Amino acid sequence: MRIVKLDEASRKNILADLLRRDPNQYGTYADTVQTIIDTVKRDRDKAVFAYTREFDHVEINASNIRVTEQEIEEAIKEVKPELLEVMKKSLKNIREFHEKQRQYSWFDSKPNGTILGQKVTALESAGVYVPGGKAAYPSSVLMNIIPAKVAGVDRIVMVTPPGKDGKVNPVTLTAARLAGVAEVYKVGGAQAIAALAFGTESIPRVDKIVGPGNIFVALAKKAVYGHVSIDSIAGPSEILVLADESANPRFVxxxxxxxxxxxxxxSSILVTTSMELAQKVSEEAERFTSQLSRSDIIRKSLDQYGYILVAESMKEAIETVNEIAPEHLEIVTRNPFEDMTKIRHAGAIFIGEYSSEPLGDYFAGPNHVLPTNGTARFFSALSVDDFIKKSSIVYYSKEALHEVHQDVEAFANAEYLTAHANSVKVRFEEEES
Amino acid sequence: MRIVKLDEASRKNILADLLRRDPNQYGTYADTVQTIIDTVKRDRDKAVFAYTREFDHVEINASNIRVTEQEIEEAIKEVKPELLEVMKKSLKNIREFHEKQRQYSWFDSKPNGTILGQKVTALESAGVYVPGGKAAYPSSVLMNIIPAKVAGVDRIVMVTPPGKDGKVNPVTLTAARLAGVAEVYKVGGAQAIAALAFGTESIPRVDKIVGPGNIFVALAKKAVYGHVSIDSIAGPSEILVLADESANPRFVxxxxxxxxxxxxxxSSILVTTSMELAQKVSEEAERFTSQLSRSDIIRKSLDQYGYILVAESMKEAIETVNEIAPEHLEIVTRNPFEDMTKIRHAGAIFIGEYSSEPLGDYFAGPNHVLPTNGTARFFSALSVDDFIKKSSIVYYSKEALHEVHQDVEAFANAEYLTAHANSVKVRFEEEES
Structure with a gap:
């Protein structure tokens, strides 16, 4: 991995480099995606079947688009018992963490007869997109479904592209069933997002769409945003390790x-105050890469977006972390908890040398769906918050409104909204006449 | 106002009718807006000045784009003392309500050495868009700024188009100052949104953009979503009154x-179980309209999107409310609190006959920026939640990781992510060799 001394110029260049990965920039496919959406909105099932034929080379129709109970049961049998056990343990941890995110309705009353509050309700329905392809990511299925379940969403539907044999990956189906979802449709790509946003004869319209996907899925989600809600648009994954000389270079x-x-x-970035650590990590990374099964991908990723940045001070190092606003941050320093207090922007923070990031991907409990590409400045991990909404509650007694009615009328009249003023005034017109 | 008996067909037609107002459908301007955004992103200040010349017919430049302290002080002097007093009272209520929305960091520790939690941080910066035009809406300025202030956003900037005299409406400036914002730029339209999203020489890039605007502003916000965060895209306002025979037709x-x-x-809709009330409300509405200053707008709005819907039962009436998912809901029935429990989708709920909706627009405290056009199914009022984000916290001791390390490795290997497995395995390699 290349080692770069941090200064104003290198910081700027690296930030610009990372932002080149912004999925919002792939605007070239936006027209294609819009056409798919418009067609599905108009032709519904017919369009969904046609696109699946075109892109996935599979024939689906109204009678086989939904995964059957039998298919799910067969899928579960195909999963190794050991993996099933691990998934159940993971599920338990994820559920336990998300249950702590629950929010409650509240109200505040005053003796003059006013009640103000917020009523929290779950969304009625949500759609979860699960990518297809050779590899299955059951952890992602759990992470997307459980927050919706904990929030109390009534109807959760999953969509995922069928394989060439017309089937859904058995591990994916098993994870869905474990998490409590049995309504699964064999459709992927922008056409699946459009179907969830507008509904078709076979697929219900939902209130919110979550889950990762390729660039077509990401653009489709952005296009339907506003008509339905979506989670944030995921870009490529990132890790940033903040370390001082006390860190174990092999772990890092x-x-x-x-x-x-x-x-x-x-993108994989080490920010450290120690040139010695920098060099050792670079050597260890080289050693590991040659041993790992995905070494081709690792090499390309490190060459393009891997950096070891050496800072003059921990202060400068932390500033750089906050500028990058990484998806995953590991803090491996002498005082990791204290350093954490200075971190303002990060999707998830892993503290200390045994809090390895993959622990969070699979097992610890917090969600692994996290804001990427600097969006941790303003977005959060997927959570129960994503599947609730809040209605304000206002109650004023006659006496309470009487006390303030002239103020409200004055404010409305100042905005020249006389019908607004009238709606308050009319309630006390008898006393004024 | 037209009176319609509720049945399957009328419900469907009315819903379709209301959705015609969806701002997401005005796609025709999307290309124009994208061009403005791309140009501002590339040419920065130069583009902002040129568009302001073109659309607002005002010359702005780097030295006069920002409202000066002197302009603000002069503005405050122009506002009537009575209005100033009312605005201060309203500000106090809005702040008090939003302070109750604060969310706090939390953690949960277990004796085996695990700590999981969520760290809540405020956004660093936010931009508030305030429409220009003849009328000023100081209530909207307060409602957009106060949640950001309460959340603890460091830097809040306001943008608003200058009038033909190159000035900003004094009431708007006064409301901003009262709410605690003094960084105001004279720029409006899609160019203002683009400037806030990407930054120019004069205008800082912000993390989130909120505030209502015309269709160009709405489309620009949607276009920059993902690059920055935005509030929901506001459509035209709506009220739905749910009433039984006990309601006062004049108030309704x-x-x-x-x-x-x-x-x-x-859109203004009454849903009632009483045909008698329906008729009386229709008569009262006619009587009021002719007396009100904005009668032309009222008439057009009622003719197009005004309905009095008569339901067979309160159950059917409430189902209709939930289907429409109105921005503002008034419940004026014998048991309004009990009926509220059955409401699942509404931006704000006003309970009882003295909780007139304009009370909420101006004074009560809850935010008047609310989800429109059926989006109360999945969006909430603007709130402190909009200006915070959450970072997950994960700490595992060596012992805690040791307990579960084989599970994590098994899960990672099942997804063929061997480098994930390796990152956990390497921590215990000594004991295994």
């Missing part, structure tokens, strides 16, 4: 590589 | 009209 290197293996566009 | 009619006066696209 292994963790950097764990994100690099995701994708050629993934 | 006045409240319906208060939303109708906003905009020809605004």
């Amino acid at each position: 290197a292994a963790d950097l590589l764990s994100q690099a293996e995701h994708d050629e566009l993934a | 009619a006045a409240d319906l009209l208060s939303q109708a006066e906003h905009d020809e696209l605004a």
Whole structure:
């Protein structure tokens, strides 16, 4: 991995480099995606079947688009018992963490007869997109479904592209069933997002669409945003390790590589105050890479978006972390908890040398769907918050309104909204006449 | 106002009718807006000045784009002392309500050495868009700024188009100052949104953009979403009154009209179980309309999107409310609190006959920036939540990781992510060799 001394110029260049991976920039496909959406909105099932034929080379129709109970049961049998056990343990941890995110309705009353509050309700329905392809990511299925389940969403539907044999990956189906979802449709790509946003004869319209996907899926989600809600648009994965001379270079290197293996566009960055650590991590990374099964991807990712940045001070190092606003941050320093207090922008923060990032991907409990590409400045991990909404509650007694009615009228009249003023005034017109 | 008996067909037609107002459908301007955004991103200040010349017919430059302290002080002097007093009272209520929305960091520790939690941080910066034009809406300035202030956003900037005299409306400036914002730029339209999203020499890039605007502003916000965060995209205003025979028809009619006066696209709907009330409200509405200053707008709005719907039962009435998912809901029935429990989708709920909706627009405290056009199914009022984000926290001791390390490795290997497995394995390699 290349080692770069941090200064104003290198910081700027690296930030610009990372932002080249912004999925919002792939505007070239936006027209294609819009056409798919418009067609599905108009032709519904017919369009969904046609696109599936075109893109997935599979014939689906109204009678086989939904995964059957039998298919799910067969899928579960295909999963190794050991994996099933691990998935159940993971599920338990994820559920336990998300249950702590629950929010509650509240109200505040005053003796003059006013009640103000917020009523929290779950969304009625949500759609979860699960990518297809050769590899299955059951952890992602759990992470997307459980927050919706904990929030109390009534109807959760999953969509995922069928394989060439017309089937859905058995591990994916098993994870869905474990998480409590049995309504699964064999459709992927922008056409699946359009179907969830507008509904077709076979697929219900939902209130919110979550889950990762390729660039067509990401653009489709952005296009339907506003008509339905979506989670944030995921870009390539990132890890940033903040370390001082106390860190174990072998652990740090292994963790950097764990994100690099995701994708050629993934980014792995070490920010350290120690040139000695920098050099050792670089050596360890080289050693590991040659041993790992996904070494081609890792090499490309590290060459393009891997950096070891050496800072003059911990202060400068932390500033750089906040500028990058990484998806995953590991803090491996002498005082990791204290350093954490200075971190303002990060999707998830892993503290200390045994809090390896993949622990969070699979097992610890917090969600692994996290804001990428600097969006941790303003977005959060997927959570129960994503599947609830809040209605304000206002109650004023006659006496309470009487006390303030002239103020409200004055404010409305100042905005020249006389019908607004009238709606308050009319309630006390008898006393004024 | 037209009176319609509720049945399957009328419900469907009315819902379709209301959705015609969806701002997401005005796709025709999307290309124009994208060009403005791309140009501002590339040419920065130069583009902002040129568009302001073109659209607002005002010359702005680097030395006069920002409102000066002197301009703000002069503005405050122009505002009537009575209005200033009312604005201060309103500000106090809004702040008090939003302070109750604060969310706090939390953690959960277990004796084996694990700590999981969520760290809540405020956004660093936010941009507030305030429309220009003849009328000023200081209530909207307060409602957009206060949640950001309460959340603890460091830097809040406001943008608003200059009038033909190159000045900003004094009431708007006064409201901003009262709410605690003094960084105001004289720029509006899609160019203002682009400037906030990407930054120019004069205008800082921000993390989130909120505030209402015309269709160009709405489309620009959607286009930059993902690059920055935005509030939901506001459509025309709506009120739905749910009433039984106990309601005062004069109050109900006045409240319906208060939303109708906003905009020809605004929608005012009464859903009632009483045909007698329906007729009386219709008569009262006619009587009021002729007396009100904005009667032309009210008439057009009621003709297009005003309905009095008569339901067979309260159950059917409530189902209709949930289907429409109105921005503002008034419940004026014998048991309004009990009926509220059955409401699943509404932006804000006003309970009882003295909780007139304009009370909420101006004074009560809850935010008046609310989800429109059925989006109350999945969006909430603007709140402190909009200006915070959450970072997950994960700490595992060596012992805690040791307990589960084989599970994590097994899960990672099942997804063929061997570098993920390796990052955990490497921490215990000594004991295994």
